[in-house]
Amino acid sequence: MGVTYRGSAIPRSGQRIPLLTAALHRTCPRCGRAPVFVRYLALVKRCAACGLAIERADTADGPAFFVMFAASPVAAVVGLIMLIGLDLGLWWAFGLTAVLYTGLCVVLLPPTKALMVAIQYKTRPDEFAEPATPETAPDP
Ligand SMILES: [Zn+2]
Secondary structure (H helix, E strand, O other), rough: OOOOOOOOOOOOOOOOOOHHHHHHHOOOOOOOOEEOEEEOOOEEEOOOOOOOOOOHHOOOOOOHHHHHOOOOOOOOOOOOHHHOOOOOEEEEEEEHHHHHHOOOOOEHHHHOOOHHHHHHHHHHHHOOOOOOOOOOOOOO
């Protein structure tokens, strides 16, 4: 039986998958055996190995914010180096920086989203639980 309190959680199964391991391998935060994505950023409905309702994780725009926050300074510095240091010219520096920035975002988004799903599972595991079903259906 899991006990949850703000900012921490004790997993029900007793297993602990490190957050970065789940993020880098893009696997289930509970068992670490099945992928969390069915496509590029589309979450699977349930973990194929343990049945965790992964689609209940609502990361919203969080991964995109953090990826842009991390990739923007890198792209800006590299763009300035290309523009000033390498003297590539404005359009070459702009074009290569745009390609670099887009590439960084494309590469960093899946592990960042997997990390946020894992953090959400570690801090609020009750959100992944099945909703309680009423024992008796109401009469019409
Ligand atoms: Zn699992």
